[in-house]
Amino acid sequence: MNFIKITKRDDLPRNKAILIRGGAILLSLICAGLVMLVFGLEPVKIYTEIINGSLGSEMRIKQTIIKAIPLVITSLGILVAFKMKFWNIGAEGQIVMGAMAAAYVALHYGETPKPVLLLLMIIASMLAGGIWAFIPAFFKAKMGTNETIFTLMMNYIAIKFVTYLQYGPWKDPGAQGFPKIAQFGDNAVLPTVFGVHAGWIIALILVALMYIFINHTKKGYEITVVGESLETARYAGMNIKSIIITAMLISGGLCGLTGMIQASAIERTLTSGISAGYGFTAIITAWLARLNAIAVLVVCILFAMLIQGGAYLQIAMNVPESVASLVQGSVLFFVLGSDFFIQYKVSLQGLFRKKNAEEGRAA
Amino acid sequence: MQDKVAIQMKDISKAFGAVKANENINLSVENGEIHALLGENGAGKSTLMNMLSGIYNPDGGTISIYGKEVKFNSPKDSIRMGIGMIHQHFKLVDVLTAKENIVIGQKGSFFTRGKELSRKVREISDRYGLDINPDKKVYEMSVGEKQTLEIIKVLYRGAKILILDEPTAVLTPQEIKRLFQILRNMKEEGCAVVIITHKLNEVMEISDRVTVLRKGNSIGTVETAKVEVSNLIEMMVGKKVDLAIKKETFADPKPLLDVDNLSVLDKDKKPALDQVSFTLNSGEILGVAGVAGSGQKELCETIAGLIHADKGRIFFEGGNIVGKTPRDIIRLGIRMGFIPEDRLGMGLVGTMDIVHNLILKDYQSQPGIFLKRGPCVEKANKIVSRLDISTPDIYTPVKRLSGGNIQKVLLGREIDAAPKVLITAYAVRGLDIGASYKIYDLLNEQKSRGVGVLFIGEDIDVLMDLCDRIVVLCGGKLTGIVDPTQVTKEEIGLLMAGGTLEKEVAQA
Amino acid sequence: MEVFLAAAIVAGTPLLFATVGELITEKSGSINLGVEGMMLMGACIGFVVGLATGNPVLALGGAALAGAGGALIFAILTVTLRANQVVTGLTLTIFGTGFTRFVGQDMVGAVIPGELRTSFSKVELPGLSDIPFFGPVFFRQDVFVYLGYIIVILVAIYMFRTRVGLNMRAVGENSGAADASGINVALYKYAHIVLGGALCGLGGAYLSLVTVPIWQVDVVGGRGWIAVALVIFASWNPIKALFAAFLFGGLGILGLRLQSMGVHVSQYLVDMIPYMATILIVIISTMRNRKEGMPPSDLSNPYFREER
16 A cells, blocks of 8 residues: 555536546446346346436336435535534434324314315424434433434334334224325325326425525534534534524424325325325435435436336336346445545555665666 | 664655645654654644654655654554653543553453563552552543543553643643653653644743744654754744734723623532632733633623522622523623633534624524524625635635634634623633734723623733733632732642642732 | 353354454454344355355354454454444444345245254263253253353463463553554454454354244344444453353343243333343443443554654
């Protein structure tokens, strides 16, 4: 390692960074392609089919959008937490709790007129998700407990609790023995706009709102400062505890909202699997988007394309869906690694110098 | 005789990105000598020595140890050649004992065996006069003990060449005396000792020869006995510098801030401040002296409202400010700027630019939920020109600025608010002489406007030159309030270590 | 009761391997959230090799290599390329999940060959298994469990009684100090991350080869995450990890046990207990704040010598 010189870069022109990123993605696709070859699949065909499967028809585009919506909203929620360097790994649980709260409202007040019911469901879900995030935040603010493990555990508690409800007290007697929770009535289902459920409008509005929130409000500024330098925030007289809690209420609230949307528009009921891994994927997308609300939109759509493409591969080509996960993982690894080359400059030195030194001594 | 030369560095160069830390530096150190490496902060001393200790690789030039040319690929190689470096920031593992810290990285038996190690450590302690408890955990040690441990660590590995990086920064005058005695013992034993420092008086006291660095270049090597302090300064700075700090007294100082019996407990429920009482007058600079960790930070934070005092009161403009929120206190006109060791991290956010750092103290007074950047943009421009801050523009992240400029931003922000009370801690930490004097001028200017300045500093000479009175803290207690014109540096050192003076000193 | 305890040990052994594995990784300064992924990969490859060869040693070897391979990717990204550890670990889990589903899709329902199964049947340790009460519980288990005991003891001796173990702890607490003392920080991190991954792989293999020797897609079922929590629960101490793993193994099968005793508690509510217990432990550890019981100080900080 002594002939490789590594120096930290001061600044990198925008286009060079994009070049490195692009190169990483390309490399990852090639690598994943090689793995596919080993297992007897044709990479080029698979990649084209992924694009075809996600954008190739109106129906498929809608499916892609439907998959992007929960990703976007959850990523925005995670973005707020991560900006504050609060590692909220608990999005899964917050989604589930939000869905649970929405389901409760939907099933018990199903006769309320649609707009009111939906609004109530939204509020309930955001409150539930917010509270679920508030608990670990409270302990972090009060005594500095590790939020990574706390939020992680909260995921499992939430999922297990909903499973309990699903198999127990909330089990639908009309489901003929299957452990399911009752379907929502029509009033609890989000309306469709242009063929896709209204969640897309909510998602877009939230992207704009969060962008403004982080960059142009005092609270957003405070959150950023707390994340960048806790001591400085304290010295500036900021009330750090309240900032942490506010940020986490928002974070959990957004994830809870995702739960409501999924329960209302997609499943039309509550299941323990409602979060479907979005909570974890959203961490990746939020991070890849460098915690920028607008970039989140782009990254999530791309990811949704991958997920939808993968589903299409399964149905139409009988290629396992897991191929998409492989590609996802591969892309992620390479992009993670490429960050290094953006932050540091690597140059080869000394291979020639070593020779000269030896020659000099011999002379 | 080649054998006498322990270290020979020829034409050493090293750059970090665009910054040339060392350029064509020449240095030679002999056995049995104490060699001082003198230069301002940022002159490149630590960088140079880090190449000797194997942490950095030189870009150009050669290093020879005992006449043999070497290339260090890692600290391991350097240690093997008998070089031991005592870093400014101790490289010790807190949860391990002294014994364990000495042993890590060493070759030896597979299982850790205590007796052989203890014996060797005892032998070293006796030979050089170092006192250590091998089974004490590092996090329970005092700063002086940690430094002793670092020295033993290095000697245990057979070091014959010792490099100490700013060793006296954290010691009391008494501990410094003890350290110097140890260094003299080493010199007697034939070791080569290099001491990196920017403190002129120490150079004069302990070194045989001095090499001066300035802005990455080696200016020259002289014999200490043959030079004066003023020669050294000229070499360090490049021109003659008038070292006198102006001190004027203003008539009619009125009590401004009255600290009355202040007591603060830290998180382990030990007293960080213990019944401290003093008065800060308008139009004066009141210095606060003390070893690091004597309660200075707590004093600043308590006055600023960041910590709640457990007992006592602080009177300002007729009211007790204990219990008020930091924002209220800022609004009353009390401003505080604390420069921590890493410069950023307490007053400034490194990744943000000047504008956003100004917003830090400003945004609360703005109404509404939206952030308005406009007024701070103007302020930023004003401060940059007024304090002559060197920066590409006001939108550059402050961590890119050089140390002096970072500190100017911090101080500029506080001064710009036209405070009544200005508290500054370590305002000139790491600054070169020129920049430091600009800061003193700024503070004197504030003083002439009737501001009461509380100046926490680490350099006793500066405190004596700059301040009208000096408060001395030791272990949270106030050990004395003195008039610098009537006490010696040693007496202040005594107070810093917890002693008392018999003679009458200035009133509180 | 003894039957229940013995079953708790069986349930806890995969947790044990994974916990000790992640413990080593974290003690040397890296937090690898890819435990679930590595366990899955180990379960998968272990099963594949077991199916193909019927040889237990090869099967375990394959599992360990699979886990180590995943860990190696993590090490390259986080140690050499200084990537964010939390995100990288999560990526490893996603990758491991996908990889396992991909490779295992044809194996669903496959059963490992009989001779392999018998190598993991219970073996009584003479003498030890006669100790009243504890004997049958601890010493009438399969060899894989005994391997677990041995590994715990070895790791404990390594960490606290050997020079190399001391160096490793120094690396995890203060990489700068370790480096200045001449320790090759990168090498230590790589070695322990990979070793930790191998152990996680073995933990997964226990699930696919012994616990339920039929391949199912969700064979690990979230145990990897419990292991991550158990490391904290056990205060980064291998001996405590042993008891923690068995405790949580027992909690995991408690629901069924209670139901068989006529107590009607939903299995799912009982399932929540391990996670709530972990949260409790995390809170209590933070409150106690003893220096020795804290995470290694340099955990999740990448080390860069030339940093200015």
